[in-house]
């Protein structure tokens with residue numbers, strides 16, 4: 001199994017190299033040269049298996065011998081043992097034919113734990129073998145950062161630097177990032193929005209001298225291993241709803257396009273997914289692009305679903321690569337146009353995207369109204385991101401096909417919006433009950449690449 005860059009100019013890599021490398025050296029993102037498929041019998045055989053065993057069967061063909069079977073099974077088992085639900089990703093019925101996939105039972109209460117806990121284990125296993133020391137940098141709108149810190153804190157051979165937009169994450173998210181006392185954890189509050197943070201992370205990868213000096217690695221969904229781990233819950237949920245005999249649709253609250261891209265991969269692997277619905281909040285560039293072909297970021301507007309406050313959506317590049325016939329040169333050209341203000345998806349590629357995805361948008365008022373309505377109808381308290389998915393799913397779904405809406409975070413991460421809508425203030429789990437008493441530690445920093453690199457150089461030296 002080899003991995004190629006979406007811009008076609010970087011060396012082809014193994015799974016291990018792609019995982020430890022993050023962004024390709026031509027600025028692109030790594031994707032498998034080919035997608036392995038499962039036969040109907042292989043999908044049928046997933047019925048009744050544990051989450052861990054399903055995870056092994058789905059991901060193993062992508063690893064190309066990087067780990068032994070025992071090593072990989074050990075990583076999977078340790079990754080999910082701390083989850084607060086035996087099913088790991090339980091499905092609950094919201095209304096006839098409409099299901100909620102609860103992805104918030106991991107240690108930091110967001111879907112990011114599914115991938116981050118696993119790649120924490122995979123990184124440790126790989127680094128123990130090759131004796132390397134790495135510097136992880138990540139950009140976050142709140143959830144990736146806390147999940148990465150939880151997965152990598154306290155490790156000897158890893159420093160973790162997380163860039164988050166100052167004042168634009170929820171208080172729970174911020175405290176999850178700023179209260180761990182481990183000396184290898186560094187939370188940086190950047191003056192800007194998530195797109196600013198992500199741009200600086202990519203700049204660091206494109207500064208080869210810095211990248212090689214500090215041994216840069218990335219844990220955003222630019223890292224293929226992140227996407228791969230998220231493919232698993234599409235299989236577990238679809239199989240429990242009757243796949244491969246029955247088609248299933250999914251609605252995914254979308255920002256950086258990583259989670260819905262994992263669904264797209266599941267479909268390419270043979271899972272019978274009818275419709276993949278991209279659900280956006282008021283930062284609806286993906287919905288507009290899928291409708292019109294125009295991709296022109298016009299600034300992020302802060303919302304009550306802050307983790308989706310994104311306009312430059314990393315993984316869209318991966319799907320464009322497929323839609324453009326895997327032509328790295330064409331992808332590179334669109335990405336150059338994006339730097340200059342935006343691009344128009346060529347007609348044939350737009351048609352391919354529209355065949356693969358549908359999309360919808362949810363306003364702030366609709367998000368609050370959906371939280372209220374679902375609390376009244378079902379008793380389920382939705383986080384604002386999950387509410388975006390549920391609202392769009394209800395509009396778009398075909399009653400003849402089961403629809404799964406992804407619940408990507410626990411409502412207690414966003415208590416203000418949830419309380420405003422439901423008059424219930426969701427509480428944190430017992431193990432996090434002292435989060436508001438813990439001391440915070442973070443560095444406020446300007447949006448200045450040189451200053452950020454200098455800080456990373458200095459901190460990791462200690």
Ligand SMILES: Cc1ncc(COP(=O)(O)O)c(C=O)c1O
Pocket residue numbers: 110111142143144221253254255256257258259260307308385386408409
């Ligand atoms: C709670 C939550 N929901 C949805 C999303 C959007 O997911 P993606 O960026 O993979 O599209 C994010 C952030 O990524 C998130 O943290």
Ligand SMILES: N[C@@H](CCOP(=O)(O)O)C(=O)O
Pocket residue numbers: 139140141142143144145219220221222255256258307308314
């Ligand atoms: N919503 C994310 C943004 C980063 O996304 P990623 O999946 O690329 O890491 C967050 O919570 O940080």
